[in-house]
Amino acid sequence: MQEKRYKKIGARIKELREEKKWTQVGLASRVGVSQPSIRDMEDGKIRPADPTLIALSDVFCVPVIDIDPDTEIGLRELLKE
Numbered sequence: 001m002q003e004k005r006y007k008k009i010g011a012r013i014k015e016l017r018e019e020k021k022w023t024q025v026g027l028a029s030r031v032g033v034s035q036p037s038i039r040d041m042e043d044g045k046i047r048p049a050d051p052t053l054i055a056l057s058d059v060f061c062v063p064v065i066d067i068d069p070d071t072e073i074g075l076r077e078l079l080k081e
Helices: 002-019 024-031 035-042 050-060 072-080
Strands: none
Touching: 002 024, 002 035, 002 050, 024 035, 024 050
16 A cells, blocks of 8 residues: 555656656755655655655645645645645
């Protein structure tokens, strides 16, 4: 179940990155992680840690729940609104 969720998150990260026409290296430098970490996230091998998820949300200018709909961070954002 987690594997499917991670792949969905990774696909969304890749989609957002490609919309911006950024490389994995470019996204990694904006977020403050390594390019292999971005690759592993996009491949669905790992889930972004909460601080990285927030950084991704910031650089893509989307709510956290747009990247990971099941995260508690996203639920907290909704409660703020």
